[in-house]
Amino acid sequence: MNLIRIYGLFLRHFYLITRSFPRILDLIYWPTIQITLWGFISNFFATYSTYYNNAVGIILTCAILYDFLFRTSIGFNMLFLEEIWSRNFTNLFISPMRISEIITSLVGTALIRALIGLVPAIFLTSPLFGISILNLGISLFFLFLSLYIFGITLGILVSAGLLRYGPSFENIAWSTMFLIAPFGCVYYPIDILPNVFQKIAYCMPLVYVFEEARAILINQTVNIENIYKAFIINFIYLTIAISLFYYSFNQARKKGTLINIGE
């Protein structure tokens, strides 16, 4: 892999973001609104729910974690869609960038995009709601990492679809996160789900991440097994997603999608 090429693609998106105040605002605006809203809901539940009254901020903490996942995944898709919208797709794919370099660059850029949006919102939670996500301790890093990996996995899967089927796949790009959210058990324990849904939920890393976050905040116990399981499942999905991206690229070269997307 060539780091200069990876940096080049990062630079393209860095210039794009830093040149446009509305783009920066857009990155910060939605996470802030989302977290403020969930902050008030969280306060309400903490006051009136026996389940949550021992751990103020469970909902808000989970909302922040979910938003990070959402931003990472959408961020990756946005970077890919940006090339299609700006009719720059062909220029990118006739440059000597390897697929691995494109993925690496977009993965890094998506993280920065997500952090631009989320860090200010996280800083708001403490003065506004008296809650700090840092209460999760060292586990927080692993939970974020796990969500980041799953976010980019979804991003790579959707981008593979865009490569293979072209811009008509765009709607799927926006709806993926909403499709999996019910199975993620973000705001409720997995026991709430019907048995069939529980089986589906256990096939995704999200349930382990959010169960772990709740366990830490409510019981002050760390179950390392949840974190392991999340990472193992993430590894499997990431491998599948990357393989699918390569497959889609080869199929797009066979079917001519790369030319059709580019013009």
Place this chain on the structure above:
Amino acid sequence: MTYLVEVTNLKKNYSSKEAVKGISFNIKENEILGLLGPNGSGKTTTIGMLLGLLKPSAGEIKINKMSFENNRIEILEKINFISPYIELPKKLTVKQNLTVYGKLYNIKKLKDRIEYLTEKLRLHDLLNRITGELSSGQKNRASLAKALINKPSVLLLDEPTASLDPEIGDFVRTFLEEYKHENKISILLASHNMNEVSRLCKSVLMMKNGEIIDKGTPLSLINKHGRANLEEVFLKLSRNENEFN
């Protein structure tokens, strides 16, 4: 004879259609080869395969003696492309775009290269302007700079002067002639502007229905078909189904 581009029995089939039917041609070093044909004749598909955007169904492309399919990245480092249908990121300045593409092509001494192209393509006043706000002619020059950022040994041009006014069109053609002369590059030019092809190309391929139906120098084609100019030859070949059967 040194051929920089060697295309042998190249085919591209889609599920219901043969877009390119086993064409072969070569491009010499320091040569501009014209690729002519009506819409749907297979020109874009051929260019797509030469750029690696399409995988040939059969046949082989060699650039500088290297098989494209086995050396895709190494070959892409040495070729480039310009088309009015493909744009540079609109929100970036011209300089930012050239910097980004310079990095993507891993260009050493990028600053010098950008300065050289700025000088040659008269981009001084455009460097810090947003690419999307430029006129067609200015965008064309910026795209040309991007296409030359990697000092390509093979340059593919798809209607490079379409939608340009005569003065800018002439500037681009003159620039290409001079650049080719100075850098000894091979150029494949697909164009519907027959005067442009007559002026720039030493030899021409005529495509129709995915096949090469004739080839030669512009003058030899004009003489062979008994027409006054290349445009009339193009019209004759495009309209006459059975001319070469």
